[in-house]
Amino acid sequence: MISALGDLSRERAGTTLNATGKVLTPGFIDMHSHSDWRLWANRRAESKIRQGVTTEVVGNCGFSPAPVSPEFRDDLRGFALYVPKGMTFEWPSFRDYLHAFDADGTALNVVHLVGHGTLRIAAMGFARRPPTAGELTRMQRLMADAMDDGAWGLSTGLIYAPGSYAQTDEIIAVARSAARQRGFYASHIRGEGATLLDAVSEAIRVGREGELPVQVSHVKAAGRPNWGNVPRALELIDAARAEGIDVRADVYPYTASSTTLRTLLPDWALEGGIDAMLKRLADPTERARVRAAVESPSAESIVSRVGWENVMISYCAKRKDLEGRRLSEIARAQGIDAVEAAIQLIVDEAGKAYMILFQLDEADLRAALAHPHVMIGSDGSSLAPYGPLGEGKPHPRSYGTFPRVLGEYAREQRTLSLATAVHKMTGLPAARLGLRDRGVLRTGARADLVVFDARRVADRATYEDPHRYPDGIEHVIVNGRFVIKHGEHTGSLPGRVLTPP
Numbered sequence: 045m046i047s048a049l050g051d052l053s054r055e056r057a058g059t060t061l062n063a064t065g066k067v068l069t070p071g072f073i074d075m076h077s078h079s080d081w082r083l084w085a086n087r088r089a090e091s092k093i094r095q096g097v098t099t100e101v102v103g104n105c106g107f108s109p110a111p112v113s114p115e116f117r118d119d120l121r122g123f124a125l126y127v128p129k130g131m132t133f134e135w136p137s138f139r140d141y142l143h144a145f146d147a148d149g150t151a152l153n154v155v156h157l158v159g160h161g162t163l164r165i166a167a168m169g170f171a172r173r174p175p176t177a178g179e180l181t182r183m184q185r186l187m188a189d190a191m192d193d194g195a196w197g198l199s200t201g202l203i204y205a206p207g208s209y210a211q212t213d214e215i216i217a218v219a220r221s222a223a224r225q226r227g228f229y230a231s232h233i234r235g236e237g238a239t240l241l242d243a244v245s246e247a248i249r250v251g252r253e254g255e256l257p258v259q260v261s262h263v264k265a266a267g268r269p270n271w272g273n274v275p276r277a278l279e280l281i282d283a284a285r286a287e288g289i290d291v292r293a294d295v296y297p298y299t300a301s302s303t304t305l306r307t308l309l310p311d312w313a314l315e316g317g318i319d320a321m322l323k324r325l326a327d328p329t330e331r332a333r334v335r336a337a338v339e340s341p342s343a344e345s346i347v348s349r350v351g352w353e354n355v356m357i358s359y360c361a362k363r364k365d366l367e368g369r370r371l372s373e374i375a376r377a378q379g380i381d382a383v384e385a386a387i388q389l390i391v392d393e394a395g396k397a398y399m400i401l402f403q404l405d406e407a408d409l410r411a412a413l414a415h416p417h418v419m420i421g422s423d424g425s426s427l428a429p430y431g432p433l434g435e436g437k438p439h440p441r442s443y444g445t446f447p448r449v450l451g452e453y454a455r456e457q458r459t460l461s462l463a464t465a466v467h468k469m470t471g472l473p474a475a476r477l478g479l480r481d482r483g484v485l486r487t488g489a490r491a492d493l494v495v496f497d498a499r500r501v502a503d504r505a506t507y508e509d510p511h512r513y514p515d516g517i518e519h520v521i522v523n524g525r526f527v528i529k530h531g532e533h534t535g536s537l538p539g540r541v542l543t544p545p
């Protein structure tokens with residue numbers, strides 16, 4: 045804990061650190077992370093802790109590793125993109141999962157949300173229909189139990205199957221279970237392109253009718269025709285706040301997004317799970333239907349708004365040679381069209397390939413960064429430039445998000461002040477989480493701390509060369525112990541799974 049602040053020059057101390065000319069802040073809180081899958085394989089949380097992140101909020105976009113029902117265990121396992129050693133899915137309760145996760149320790153603290161997709165799979169598998177009354181009750185009970193077990197709220201991923209199969213009423217019903225125990229609702233909303241504003245309104249409706257705070261995840265307007273819509277989405281958030289609904293958002297400081305390659309497919313292509321998808325794509329008639337849907341200029345069709353030259357393959361398990369290349373170029377080299385190349389790659393990689401989409405607008409990003417109720421969330425994971433987590437060309441946000449906001453957007457572009465930038469990484473997410481003893485520098489608060497050089501702090505990870513740690517983050521302390529000292533990882537694992545106050 046922080047036991048005193050101020051002029052302590054006359055105090056005796058076991059260790060003294062000279063940080064003259066540097067900035068001392070609370071540890072950064074990554075409001076939107078997917079590290080629940082990666083920390084199992086790298087407890088040192090390399091790419092995050094080296095940015096100054098001391099707490100990660102995981103279980104986002106509708107997908108968490110628990111709770112699991114034995115009946116649908118294989119569906120959940122098949123859906124997981126990355127199943128590290130130790131992740132057995134043998135956890136009927138959220139408590140069992142948290143216990144297993146926490147047993148080996150981590151470098152940073154972790155806050156867990158429950159994914160609606162995971163709850164839905166546990167209750168009804170990959171069925172593309174509304175739940176029966178019994179199934180809905182099951183989801184609500186699992187949600188309530190998870191809150192008892194240490195979860196902080198509910199997340200949805202409404203562009204991803206099976207989350208996309210849910211209507212708003214279902215989400216409100218499950219959200220109410222979380223609300224009863226003071227949980228909040230984080231949403232990867234139903235559309236981030238042409239239907240952005242409707243999707244923000246839906247998230248707000250869940251907050252209003254579910255009676256809980258809303259976090260709009262990674263706010264963006266995807267695709268050139270939709271650029272300029274982020275300020276309008278933020279106006280909807282302001283209006284909801286004026287109405288008394290606690291709505292906020294998070295953003296990452298890049299103009300490219302990243303997700304699984306299979307997200308290009310219509311959601312019905314995933315009905316029944318990954319094996320069913322592969323079977324469908326092996327049937328020529330079904331495959332032609334999928335193909336037509338991928339190419340159709342519908343509102344949320346990714347391809348029609350982005351263009352194949354703006355789709356980069358970032359990770360493949362087999363075709364390593366394709367990583368870092370654009371789909372337009374891959375198709376040309378193979379002598380087929382881009383839709384065919386994409387579908388073939390989804391099949392060859394059994395749905396586990398990733399892409400980066402260059403589809404966002406810099407002015408939209410600046411508007412989000414400058415908005416008082418938008419905080420920082422990487423949407424990335426704790427990676428490392430070595431071992432299995434060092435593969436591929438993942439989105440640089442996993443390595444650069446926080447230093448990029450401090451360096452590029454606060455110091456260089458002056459989109460926001462340094463103090464405001466720090467607040468969006470500390471006090472603001474702490475307020476969202478209801479964390480009273482973190483995210484602030486105050487006597488009695490937990491000693492999660494960062495020392496950085498404001499003149500030098502900068503991200504170094506790029507789309508071409510993403511596995512690079514940032515500059516300027518000198519010391520990182522978690523729960524009173526050094527994890528980064530003079531820029532080097534100490535190997536210490538003082539982080540804990542945090543439970544709600």
Ligand SMILES: [Zn+2]
Binds near residue numbers: 105261
């Ligand atoms: Zn998401």
